[in-house]
Amino acid sequence: MTPRGRFLLATVTGLVLAGLVHIGVVLLIPRLSKADALSRARAGETLDHAMPVYTLATGDNPSPPEAWLPIPDPAVAVGICAYDLAEGPMRVSARTGPLMLSLAVHGRRGAFYAVTDQAAVRGGLDLVVLTRAQYDEALANADENDVTRDVRIVAPDTKGYVVVRVIAALPSQRPAANDAVQAVSCTVDLPADDKAGG
Numbered sequence: 001m002t003p004r005g006r007f008l009l010a011t012v013t014g015l016v017l018a019g020l021v022h023i024g025v026v027l028l029i030p031r032l033s034k035a036d037a038l039s040r041a042r043a044g045e046t047l048d049h050a051m052p053v054y055t056l057a058t059g060d061n062p063s064p065p066e067a068w069l070p071i072p073d074p075a076v077a078v079g080i081c082a083y084d085l086a087e088g089p090m091r092v093s094a095r096t097g098p099l100m101l102s103l104a105v106h107g108r109r110g111a112f113y114a115v116t117d118q119a120a121v122r123g124g125l126d127l128v129v130l131t132r133a134q135y136d137e138a139l140a141n142a143d144e145n146d147v148t149r150d151v152r153i154v155a156p157d158t159k160g161y162v163v164v165r166v167i168a169a170l171p172s173q174r175p176a177a178n179d180a181v182q183a184v185s186c187t188v189d190l191p192a193d194d195k196a197g198g
Contacts, residue, residue, distance in 0.1 A: 050079030050080060050081050050162075050164045050181050050182060050184040050186060051079060051080050051081070052077070052078070052079050052178070052181055052182060053078045053079055053080050054072040054076070054077065054078040055077055055178045055181075056074070056075070056076075056077050056168055056174035056175075056177055056178055057074075057174065058174045058175045058178070075167055075168050075169065076165050076166070076167050076168070076177075077165070077166045077168065077174070077177040077178045077180070077181045078163065078164065078165055078181065079163075079164040079181035079182065079184060080161050080162065080163055080164065081161060081162045081164070081184070081186030082159075082160070082161045083129055083159070083160055083161065083162070083186070084158060084159050085129065085130065085131045085134065085155060085158040085159070086158050087188050088134070088188040088189060089128050089129060089130040089131075089134050089138075089188070089189040090128070090129040090130075090162075090186065090187070090188060090189065091126065091127070091128050091150075091185070091186070091187050091188070091189035092125075092126070092127045092128075092129070092162050092184065092185070092186050093124065093125070093126050093127075093184070093185040093187075094117075094124065094125045094164070094180075094183070094184045094185075095123060095124055095180075095183060096117040096120040096123050096124065096125065097123075097176070097180060098173075098176075099166050099167060099168060099169075099173060099176060099177055099180055100116065100117060100166070100167040101116065101117040101125075101164070101165070101166050101167075101180060102114060102115065102116045102117070102164075102165045103115050103116075103125060103127060103162055103163070103164055103184075104162065104163045104165075105127070105129055105153055105155070105160065105161075105162050106160050106161050106162070106163060107155055107156050107157040107159075107160040108157050108159070108160070109156070109157075111163075112153075112155070112156060113127075113153045115127070115151065119151075121149045122149075124149070125151075126149055126150045126151065127150070127151050127153060127162070128150045128151070128152050128153065128189055129153050129155050129160070129162070130152060130153070130154060130155065131154070131155060131158060132154050135152060135154050138152065162186065164181050164184045165181075166178075166180045166181050
């Protein structure tokens with residue numbers, strides 16, 4: 001092999017190895033990071049309501065607390081509910097009002113379901129996040145005549161979080177947006193037998 005051929009072979013080999021290392025590092029970052037969104041959401045997992053992540057500045061609160069969003073939107077209040085489906089299905093309930101509200105369900109690999117207040121039934125959004133086994137069990141135990149307004153979502157992972165966003169188009173709507181985020185209920189959805197026994 002000529003010197004020029006050896007140089008080209010070494011260059012191509014180096015580029016391929018560098019590309020493989022780069023891809024490997026990028027894929028490992030979410031697993032090795034201690035400050036990813038799921039880890040931060042799990043810090044507030046014991047709350048029964050959405051944990052505020054970014055509250056809008058109001059007259060009472062001119063400077064919102066430090067947010068862990070990279071560049072928060074100054075017109076959107078954000079909250080988060082973490083879930084661990086090993087404890088049971090997660091019920092997320094929100095009452096709708098004049099402000100636009102959205103819920104997005106995230107797993108380890110990103111968002112897999114989203115809904116806005118336009119899908120509300122009688123002023124409420126009720127999402128139940130379940131594993132496939134929990135969903136099958138709920139179907140097996142369902143009464144034929146029982147009508148439910150719940151939206152059941154099968155999650156790809158047992159751990160994840162729900163992001164709540166409320167838009168305040170006007171500065172006067174900011175307190176209502178902050179309140180709407182904190183009013184979202186996030187609880188473990190126990191079967192009827194467990195509720196009666198507890």
